[in-house]
Amino acid sequence: MTLAVVIDALADRLTSGLDGVSVSDVQPGGEDDLPAVVIAVEDASQQLIGLGGIPRAAQTGSLEVTDIIDLSDPVLVFGEEAIDMIHADRLGALLAHGPVVDPEDTSVSDDDGPYELVASDPAGRQVSVDPDAGEVRFGQPLPATGTLTLTYRIGMWEVNTIRFSGKLSLQSTAPAPSAVANLSREVAFLLAQPQEAFTQLAPLSWGHVTPADAGQDPAHAQALRYRFDFELEQVSLPTGGGVIDRVAFTSATDDLTEEFDVIREGNGV
Numbered sequence: 001m002t003l004a005v006v007i008d009a010l011a012d013r014l015t016s017g018l019d020g021v022s023v024s025d026v027q028p029g030g031e032d033d034l035p036a037v038v039i040a041v042e043d044a045s046q047q048l049i050g051l052g053g054i055p056r057a058a059q060t061g062s063l064e065v066t067d068i069i070d071l072s073d074p075v076l077v078f079g080e081e082a083i084d085m086i087h088a089d090r091l092g093a094l095l096a097h098g099p100v101v102d103p104e105d106t107s108v109s110d111d112d113g114p115y116e117l118v119a120s121d122p123a124g125r126q127v128s129v130d131p132d133a134g135e136v137r138f139g140q141p142l143p144a145t146g147t148l149t150l151t152y153r154i155g156m157w158e159v160n161t162i163r164f165s166g167k168l169s170l171q172s173t174a175p176a177p178s179a180v181a182n183l184s185r186e187v188a189f190l191l192a193q194p195q196e197a198f199t200q201l202a203p204l205s206w207g208h209v210t211p212a213d214a215g216q217d218p219a220h221a222q223a224l225r226y227r228f229d230f231e232l233e234q235v236s237l238p239t240g241g242g243v244i245d246r247v248a249f250t251s252a253t254d255d256l257t258e259e260f261d262v263i264r265e266g267n268g269v
Helices: 004-017 176-190
Strands: 023-024 036-045 059-068 075-078 081-084 091-093 107-110 124-130 135-139 147-174 200-208 212-216 216-237 248-251 259-261
Touching: 004 023, 004 091, 004 147, 004 176, 036 107, 075 216, 147 176, 147 200, 176 200
Parallel strands: 023 036
Antiparallel strands: 036 147, 059 147, 075 081, 091 135, 107 147, 124 135, 147 216, 200 216, 212 216, 248 259
């Protein structure tokens, strides 16, 4: 994970609170780009999570996820494997993240609108859900083109925690010195409020307003510096092609080699 997550999180927060101000890690190129706030990260270090930096344990409960399938090319690439998410008869679709918590929490729609969810065999624009296999079955073949959207809830997922600490530099730039001073005060006010993902934002320095080089246009700038601690939890969803029906095994000893298949019960094989 890169420090871009720190820049982007702070830029999103400031953009929502500063009207008409460009906030990014890009220096303004001219007066047309002003006013602007430029963010930079200095002296950063990444903190390990738990013993050896291992992510948190798998979480359980009910998490809503959404799959969007291109009906003209319904292929999910998983590592070196490509999985067709739509059955060959176009009467079934795989849920990318496997078994669901409750079939009644599933919603399915395509370009023509939502499908009706039923518990029994579907007909027409109806669908049913096999919660254990992580599949949706349709009452009529899916269209050859368009988009299929499936929303459902899974019962287990992983959470990765990202932690960085370091120093932030925020440079306010505007055409006039008074505008820069006012902008810096707006930035400082926003950063004094609780910031999602930033467990610490401690002021380190407040620079004075000085002339700045913004292309060929006159401009002024002022730098604020902070010490920060950043922590972000990201959901990590396992991706697969549904329940595996058959796994091939080879058992080898000094005198004997055996090959056999392990078959999931109830698959009809």
